Amino acid sequence: MRPRPASDLFGFLQSSHSCLLQSYRFVPRSLFSHNQIYSNNVIPHFSTVSSRTTTPTRMSSTRAVVASVYSVSVSTPQNLSSSPEDVANKSHHLENGKGFTNPWPSWRDLDPIKALKTIARHRVGPDSAGIWGPSTTPPTVPVVTPQFLPARSTVSTEFRATWLGHACFYVEFPGGFRVLFDPVFSERCSPVQFIGPKRYTKMPCDIADIPVVDAVVISHNHYDHLDHNTVIKLKKHHPDAWYFVPLGNKAWFACSGVEKCIELDWWEERDIVLTPSNSQISAGSSPSTDPNELSSKVQAEPTMEGPKANGIVARIGCLPCQHTSNRGLTDRGATLWASWSIESGGKKVYFGGDTGYRAVPPDLPKSVDDYGEEFRDLPVCPAFKQIGELRGPFDVGLIPIGAYVPRGVMSPMHANPYDAVRIFVDTKCNKALGIHWGTFVLTDEPVLEPPRLLKEALGKEGIEKEGVFDVLNIGETREY
Structure with a gap:
């Protein structure tokens, strides 16, 4: 392993591409980041540190049990x-363990100077939302208070997804398994909280309002997806949660005091x-605080597959x-x-995180349909069809639909939403919800x-405009 420089960019805010839309400024790295050491090595075949956790269990009329360890x-x-x-070729790994890349012709790497010029032209052009960007004057997206299940039961059949922004x-x-994807509960997605992209819709709840978190899944390290x-x-509020992250990100979590992290x-x-x-733990009693009873244990062999008696089993796959990726100027592509x-x-979710699908020509006017006949031969990312064929179908897909203009950049x-519908089809999701x-x-x-x-994209593909691939209000829950 070799040390990577800590994030030293104040104006990069959340990623190199979206930060081109902001004003840049440098500050000492010690103000907002950790020194980091990145490793591109795969973790061993088993990696288990297991602590006994007390989590709520839904009450039944015939069972006076309020919690299980x-x-x-x-x-x-x-x-x-x-x-x-x-898969063994690992074509997305750069030589000598120096980072990662997108190994497909559908990818076009960012040229910062050309991107800046394109954005500047767009901001003053006829398709522009204005020199300061799009308006966020209310009303925008409604925000409602989430209604989480207050406790969980291993015999529950409820399957629910709640958008938290x-x-x-x-x-x-x-x-009973509970997963939190790409949580950001800060006012700004930025290295610091006094400047950078700020929420224009409020947070629907606090972290402390979420009853149970078993796993936190992170797509990548941009500031709008990974917030310190x-x-x-x-x-603090969910100390027993395990974190699942792409390669190279575990060191960042270790520096943040998180040990239960699998990359x-x-x-x-x-x-x-x-x-x-x-x-x-029966009703009226208190959880044990005996350090011998609640001490951690190390599992020396891989877990036996299949459901445990009254237990909770989940499989998490990185795709x-x-x-x-990057959190500064000098670490682009250093982590996966x-x-x-x-x-x-019995239910399966696909989380798209943050992704493109195809690279359209630069300087393409907004009025031009980049799914028109002249662009039908543009390469598309083949990974999504592989995901659908090898790991699908999925009951629900959480697929990004925003942050796509200027399109050429x-x-x-x-x-964009047209790409999102193609990803939905390629990954073989039965239903989907829009994110990002x-x-x-x-x-x-x-x-x-x-x-x-x-809705336009769904109609163009002959898919129902409602009830298949939908959007929610922030804080809203969809049950399946």
């Missing part, structure tokens, strides 16, 4: 899911099992997407980016345009 283990599955034949979703699986303040709050490469998987202890699959309680790394919009101004499209274009 769970032992949590994470391991490599004995029976792996299907993967591409060339931008790319953050909280998913409650049948059987949020991670610190999660560690994975594309197509790798882990099983997480929450097994209740022999003792349960490809077309994006990039990913989409994810989560399966538990953003298209390689940010899907409605919270921060990162690009130049009007803030309410993504859901409108999503």
